[in-house]
Amino acid sequence: MRVVIIGAGLAGLCAAHELVGAGHSVTVLEKSRATGGRCATRRIGNATFDHGAQFFTARSDEFGAIVEQWISLGIAREWCRGFGSGDGHPRYCGTAGMTTITKHLAKSLDVRFNSLAFEIRAEGDTWVVILDDATRFSADAVVVTCPIPQTLSLLVHADIEVPEGIRTITYDKTIAALVVVEGATNVPEPGGVQSGDPVFSFIADNQRKGISESGALTFHANASFSEQHWWNDVDATHQLLLDQARPWIGDATVIEHQPKRWRMATPQTIWPDACWSYQRLVVAGDAFAGPRVEGAVLSGRAAARQLLA
Ligand SMILES: Cc1cc2nc3c(=O)[nH]c(=O)nc-3n(C[C@H](O)[C@H](O)[C@H](O)COP(=O)(O)OP(=O)(O)OC[C@H]3O[C@@H](n4cnc5c(N)ncnc54)[C@H](O)[C@@H]3O)c2cc1C
Structure with a gap:
């Protein structure tokens, strides 16, 4: 066929x-x-950001077996067992960013x-x-x-x-900010925050996560902020996110920052x-x-x- x-x-x-x-x-x-779609990894200088999917879990036996295979191939690893309190379930990521996995999968295929x-x-x-x-x-x-x-x-x-x-x-939108920093940030171990912020659904310190040589923070605005601000001026919205990100950046110096927008981030209903x-x-x-x-x-x-x- x-x-x-x-x-x-x-x-x-x-x-x-x-x-x-x-x-x-x-x-x-x-x-x-490039490969990956919404599993996206971007570099800005020496800084590496996962800026779509941040991590994954394995809820089914079928996917659990695939994850084991990915780990033995060296393209995925366990990041942590939860953010904040930690619920004991493994959170996995691509070894050098989420696209490590898709790059590997594409290697032996005819991808145009x-x-x-x-x-x-x-x-x-x-x-x-x-x-x-x-x-x-x-x-x-x-x-x-x-x-x-x-x-x-x-x-x-x-x-x-x-x-x-x-x-x-239909899909929820995600507005993101990628921030290159120098110095220690206020994002706690293991380098991810999933709840408790009024605007961000996820905050990642990609250096602490182990995928970035230098300081690299990913901020994902939640669905309601992203919907509310989607049609507003891009620069003004980005500045708003940077202001909101300030407590997490802490005393680190901001070297560079970029906006990123996912118009179709997450399906709202599932077939x-x-x-x-x-x-x-x-x-x-x-x-x-x-x-x-x-x-x-x-x-x-x-x-x-x-x-x-
Ligand atoms: C901001 C964000 C955060 C997320 N966080 C997580 C997370 O932490 N954990 C988790 O498990 N999931 C997360 N997800 C969801 C996860 O990324 C997706 O569920 C998954 O990557 C979807 O894969 P897919 O192959 O179905 O679609 P996609 O990854 O969207 O792949 C579709 C591909 O089709 C290509 N394409 C589209 N139209 C055309 C065309 N006309 N011609 C040729 N190519 C085309 C696109 O470029 C893309 O590469 C997140 C997603 C986003 C956006």
């Missing part, structure tokens, strides 16, 4: 591995120039970067994926792993009735099955098996199994 997968995030890459492992020919199309899928059409028994530069990829099967609104726009001419429960999935399919077109991603790293991985694998069945 020739399969085209749209998206080199965790769902797409995990689907690709399953299908390649079963002997199929797979091409992954990714609009950006800077390839923005624009349209999916059925031509007889064949699916055709057309890029924005009119390049065409023909396939026996397609797996689409973009956030749902982007998936729907690809399917406008595909003549497919997507269920309303999927069509209406009850791990993927959805129509003939040999499968829609997958974290809107299916859960709004987190684990959900994306399980959904990608489920999409592959659906095609293999």
Whole structure:
């Protein structure tokens, strides 16, 4: 089977591995120039930031076994057992940032970067994926792993009735600030704060987390702040976040800072099955098996199994 997968995030890459492992020919199309999607790691000078997903847990046996494999490959490690009081459950991260995992997964795959899928059409028994530069990829099967609104726009001419429960999935936004610092910050061990701040849903000291050579703080504004300020002036909102971040920065010196905005950060509702399919077109991603790293991985694998069945 020739399969085209749209998206080199965790769902797409995990689907690709399953299908390649079963002997199929797979091409992954990714609009950006790197893997990871919402598992994103960015460098500013010597500072390294995880600025999408911060960590992951393993709630299912299936994902637990995958995490064990990632750890033995040296691409993931346990970060801590909780933030603040600590509940004893392991929190994992990529060894040198979350994209360590997706970079590794992509290594053995045919991933085409800077390839923005624009349209999916059925031509007889064949699916055709057309890029924005009119390049065409023909396939026996397609797996689409973009956030749902982007998936729907690809399917406008595909003549497919997507269920309303999927069509209406919307996403929380996240406004983030990345701050390069010098000196000790007030972010406590283990380098993450998950609750107790009125504006931030997560604060990370990436140096203390062990992924950054120099001081690097990630601040994620919570969903209600991000929604309220999304359409406001970007610089003014960024300054507001920096003011709010001040107590966590403490006496450290701010060297540089950048805003980052995730328009489709977290699906607000989740489709009850791990993927959805129509003939040999499968829609997958974290809107299916859960709004987190684990959900994306399980959904990608489920999409592959659906095609293999
Ligand atoms: C700010 C933030 C914090 C988070 N924190 C956590 C956390 O701490 N723990 C946790 O478990 N989860 C967290 N998550 C959620 C987690 O990141 C996601 O659930 C997971 O990464 C989703 O993976 P995915 O493969 O489903 O989608 P994505 O990662 O979004 O991958 C989709 C890919 O498709 C590509 N794409 C989109 N449209 C096209 C197109 N037309 N053509 C080609 N390519 C396209 C995108 O560029 C992207 O690479 C967080 C997410 C965000 C945004």
